[in-house]
Amino acid sequence: MAQADSRALALGVLAGAAGISLVIAYFRKVGAGGGRAVHLSSNADHTGGSLGLQTGQAEVLDRLGALIHCVSELKEEVKALKEALPHLQDNVRDQLRGRSREEIGARKASPLHRTPTRRKRAGVPDTTEGQSSEDAESEGGYITALTDSEEEESDDERKPLQEPVDELMALLQKADRLHSCTGAEKAQGLNALLERKEEFDQKWQYLWRLSRAYADAHDFAMDLAEKKSYAENGKKVGEEAISINPLCPESHQWYAILCGLLTEYESIQNKIKNGYLFKDHLHKAIELKPEDPLSYYLLGRWCYAVSQCTWIERKIAATLFGEPPSATVQDALQNFLKAEEINPKYSKFNYVFLGKCYKDLGQRSHARQMCDAASAMSIVTKEDEEAQKELDSLVASL
Template identity: 55%
Template sequence: MHLPIFPNSANSFDLIDFPYETHKGERAVLLLQGRQVQILEKLNGLVISVEELKREVTFLKEAIPKLDELVRDELQGKTGSRRTSPLHRPAKKRKVEAAAQGVSDTTSSEEAESEGGYITAHTDTEGESEEEKGWINSSISSLTPEEKLVLQEVDRLHGGSEHEKRESFKLLLEREEQYRNHPGFLWRLARAYGDMFELTADADEKKNYAAEGKLVGENAINLDPSSAESHQWFAVMCGYLSQFETIQNKIRNGYLFKEHLDKAVALKPQDPLLYYLTGRWCYEVAQLSWIEKKVAAALFGTPPTSTIHEALQNFLKAEEIHPGYSKYNYVYLAKCYKDLGQRSNALRCCETALSILPVTNEDQEAEKILETLLPSLKL
């Protein structure tokens, strides 16, 4: 999006009432000075960006020499306590209490809250499809009857209202120690952290939920690398956490997001949510500026690459698997078509998106995007 950051100083000089006898050369000097001010302001912004990059590079240089030691400690089990401390565990009691208090049950749009911040995009009021239920049931098939009942109750609550999501989170926390070696339990806990991330507006709480959820998702993957859900929710947590990270960690989490999303797609190729998330990643990467790509290359060797066409193919795949999958999916289809110069297709997708009744918070956000997108397509 282009923003008129700097005022047009040259035009403002044109409005000055110069005396008739003012020499043209003097006027040209004044105009030149105005342009020089613009250039200096831009250079100042660039210097600030370079200084930030220098600080990031300095941080990396200080961390790299300690990498071998950290890896050795990890392999020797010296960092095992990390799982129960840093800045997340002390807040857990508070989270449990908040979950226990919950909020009044409601039939508002909060009831259809999405699965994590990257939007489940489901508009099907009947909940999960039979295929999705099969994936969920297969992940608990090896558990005892009691354990199955617990996870089935967790899944039921997760699909309910805001209050029920909080109850699901509370139930999982109460049994975390008991089921800490069950990947099917852990990815559900990571998913619940995603729910709590969505349900709070406090930035610190969001960061804690995302960080804790990422750690839990990582543990789930370590226990069962063949679990699509573990890879999926770990990826989503990486996406959430990147909102609060330094530039190098944002980029690192972006790589992790795509890596584990690809693994989830390979394990569960008929889930439209995974293609929608991949499309979002492709679209965002295609919009990266030259300097952002250079920063990624400097920090990690190879910058992420994608195109609007690749994003479009993923959104179309989600629609193919689940026609009418979501309002947001149509919005991004429209944005891709617009960027590719296919205005008629973009308008058609906008009209389809408008025909879907807003149910979730994300649907309402999609409505706002449509309000700004449609006028540009009708010019």
């Protein structure tokens, strides 16, 4: 509301109050004059007319007195509104920014948030009989204003419910930041996520990052039993993430990774079972997100491992599951090349496995080129250290 509009409203109210005062003075004058005019009639008419006139005057005066009382209260509310108007813009901005409940409560103490008390007509019974249309409209307008005020308060009370969403985003960003670290602090993401598990354990965005954090913690753990525990827990969380949102590619990707990690600690039967799960969920991740080089790199690792299986291992797989896993070195090579195509110089390990594939296919010149490319990449992560060890062994065999 503009300042000129508020001044016009205040002047209108004051003019109305002045008009009502003039009406009262007029009625009092008429009442006095009417009393003198009645003396000219007969005694009977004089008595009945005088009593009727006095009763009518009393009722009118009571009504006018109540109206003056209402106008007085209205003036106070207009005054409070004028005081609150300069702060209206700040108040709206604060509410849009989603301030905390305490800050909103402090704002409610300002004149703008004062809930007006219900105005009662002084000296008149609280009934609808005898009320004018103006009275009815005034009451209706007041009830509407009160209802609007209550709705605004309920909206303010609902706003803090949005805070967990903001907290979730902050937590996910922290988890992503820790995962991108190259040192031991990478494993700290697991504790950061577990502290808020009760709040967000039904959010798939949270769950797939938790499974990823278990994989990170597995890589930095030194105890074998601890590593297995991280892999098992991460796999369970990955299953929950997929059940909540089966269309999330990261959920399938990290579930596959945890299945692959578990193969290091399981029996032959479970190794093969987790191997099938690894492949199936990587294919699903690629289907949902075909431009992620990590999925192609991991699928290349699976294909290469299967291509190196012995006859007895294939026979065991066929006995347990009816059909042994099938993949060739050429399949592995195509997946590693796809990862390199999507993201050139994707990783040191990707070049190492490209070199292995070319060596197995008899293309030694290409294998040396891949080894040179891997050697040119610096060692940054723990995975790079492992890649360097395999690279040294590969170079020695060429």
